[in-house]
Amino acid sequence: MQSMTAALEVGDVSFLGAESIDTESVKQEEKVDRDNRTTTGKQFVDNPRMTCRDVNVYYDDNHAINNVSIDVGRNEVLAMIGPSGCGKSTFLRCLNRMNDTVSSCRITGDIYLDSLDIYDKSVDVVPLRAQVGMVFQKPNPFPKSIYDNVAYGPRIHGLASTSAELDDVVESSLKKAGLWKEVCDRLDQSGTGLSGGQQQRLCIARTIAVRPEVILMDEPCSALDPIATATVEALIAELREQYTIVIVTHNMQQAARVSQRTAYFHLGDLIEVGSTDRVFTNPRHRLTEDYITGRFG
Numbered sequence: 001m002q003s004m005t006a007a008l009e010v011g012d013v014s015f016l017g018a019e020s021i022d023t024e025s026v027k028q029e030e031k032v033d034r035d036n037r038t039t040t041g042k043q044f045v046d047n048p049r050m051t052c053r054d055v056n057v058y059y060d061d062n063h064a065i066n067n068v069s070i071d072v073g074r075n076e077v078l079a080m081i082g083p084s085g086c087g088k089s090t091f092l093r094c095l096n097r098m099n100d101t102v103s104s105c106r107i108t109g110d111i112y113l114d115s116l117d118i119y120d121k122s123v124d125v126v127p128l129r130a131q132v133g134m135v136f137q138k139p140n141p142f143p144k145s146i147y148d149n150v151a152y153g154p155r156i157h158g159l160a161s162t163s164a165e166l167d168d169v170v171e172s173s174l175k176k177a178g179l180w181k182e183v184c185d186r187l188d189q190s191g192t193g194l195s196g197g198q199q200q201r202l203c204i205a206r207t208i209a210v211r212p213e214v215i216l217m218d219e220p221c222s223a224l225d226p227i228a229t230a231t232v233e234a235l236i237a238e239l240r241e242q243y244t245i246v247i248v249t250h251n252m253q254q255a256a257r258v259s260q261r262t263a264y265f266h267l268g269d270l271i272e273v274g275s276t277d278r279v280f281t282n283p284r285h286r287l288t289e290d291y292i293t294g295r296f297g
């Protein structure tokens with residue numbers, strides 16, 4: 001807690017583009033050692049939804065995440081980019097304790113969802129993973145009907161007390177995921193019979209149905225064609241109004257299109273973070289610049 005408080009008191013806070021007018025940071029930028037591995041840029045925001053401080057992740061002896069501190073702001077899309085193996089998925093999975101399922105994995109540091117220490121012994125990971133939901137790279141609908149895919153979470157979390165309420169949750173979740181019109185007349189058909197883009201939107205509807213606060217997405221479009229990708233990207237832009245989204249992507253155009261802030265990881269280090277516009281147009285660290293200009297990765 002000490003470290004988190006100290007970090008929050010730094011107060012050099014920007015949010016959603018405000019960084020571009022922060023002249024103090026521009027002055028500091030000139031002092032940045034472009035080769036050092038401490039994080040460059042604006043890690044912290046006002047009133048964050050998630051707060052990560054001094055996070056380290058080890059898989060046995062492999063130190064996969066090295067002392068990462070970053071905030072995730074409310075109603076923002078934070079993109080995480082970087083070369084393969086740099087730790088993007090590992091860090092993302094820390095945010096809803098998905099790494100708990102990996103026996104070799106050990107995590108130190110603090111991660112808060114609002115004021116909740118998500119690694120506190122008293123925290124039950126089942127509701128936590130509803131609050132911080134996850135959408136995976138490959139759409140993974142259950143081999144159940146479209147209706148049951150979406151109704152599954154609300155049923156196990158007891159979020160609907162009557163079948164009419166459950167119907168409402170299913171309909172509103174499919175509407176928010178932009179899939180309702182395409183499936184409303186075949187809710188009893190299997191979710192696995194949908195196209196790839198439809199399946200991914202079904203998985204997003206399934207995530208939304210349990211009323212998450214944060215949605216984690218690990219390369220959600222990499223198995224989709226460009227048209228389905230455009231649909232999911234448009235959806236992400238809409239979802240941001242209600243949710244906080246953290247997205248891992250290898251596609252830098254996608255990061256530029258959908259996110260307000262971007263974090264660049266390299267070999268387990270968080271090298272740079274800042275407003276997406278700034279990171280892509282004026283990277284401060286040589287490693288970030290090399291990556292986004294295609295010289296690395």
Ligand SMILES: Nc1ncnc2c1ncn2[C@@H]1O[C@H](COP(=O)(O)OP(=O)(O)OP(=O)(O)O)[C@@H](O)[C@H]1O
Pocket residue numbers: 059062064082083084085086087088089090091102104
């Ligand atoms: N379940 C696991 N068990 C052991 N080591 C793992 C596990 N998952 C990841 N690692 C290791 O942690 C490091 C970071 O991997 P991670 O999958 O987080 O990278 P990534 O940035 O998501 O890569 P990619 O872009 O290829 O998906 C790598 O060295 C990887 O080998």
Ligand SMILES: [Mg+2]
Pocket residue numbers: 088089090218
């Ligand atoms: Mg990954």
